[in-house]
Structure formats: structure tokens, C-alpha cells
Amino acid sequence: MSSIYCHSCSVLLGLFRPELPDSLTGTSYQLAKYIKHTAPTGTYPYNSIFEDTGFPQYMEYIVTATVSGSAQLDDRGRVNLLYLAGREIGLTYAHGELLAPADAILVVFHDNQWKIHGFPVDSRDLVPSYCANCGAPIFT
């Protein structure tokens, strides 16, 4: 079970430790992730793809999540950054079949400049939607 913290509480609690590198494709790991989430290949059983596959837009999503997103503490204790775009920004696939539209961005490994990357997710999968610290609804 994961929990979500609003941006203010995330900063207050020290959950935000962004390590934004100069390039988000600087390592082969990051380049592979960028390609994975911008070009449907059918290689992965489960995957999500950004609708705007350009690198400037990808960079903007990651930066936006880092600047104003919420923190998601997943069930393995990892901190992911979440940004609710409020509109469809991508699609999720399972075994080559379209699963659902995606309206949020999840940034993983946000505190590791060699691994940080992001991908679109369906916000309906993200529960709870209230801050675990102050109880405020999660808007961003």
C-alpha cells in the first residue's frame, strides 16, 4: 500500500531530494527508459507511452513533477514524484493492447541523477488521493 504526500508536506518532511542531471538521457539506462516510454515497441508486457514523444516535452514533464509534484511513498519505501497533468498525456498498454489513457506523470529514482526518469500513469490507479500528513486533497 503506497501513501501520497502533498508538495508542501513532501518538502517539509524531506521526501523531495531531486537530483536533476543536465541530460535526462545521459546514461544508457536513462536513454533506454526514454525510448521505452516514447516509442511503442511491444517488447514489454506492460508499458506506458507519452503522447508527445519529443524530448523537450519529456524534460518538461520531469522538471514539472520535480518542482511542484507530490511524493508517493511506495510499498517498498521508495519515493516517487507524481504530477497530475489533469488531461490525457499518454496511454498505457498491456501485452500490446491499449489499456487506458494516462493523465499523470510518475518520476522514479528522483534522487539518483543516473537513473531518474518518468512515465505516464493512470491517476485512477493512484489511491489514496489525500495527503497522508495534512489530509489535503492531492491536486498536483
Ligand SMILES: [Zn+2]
Ligand atoms: Zn500535506
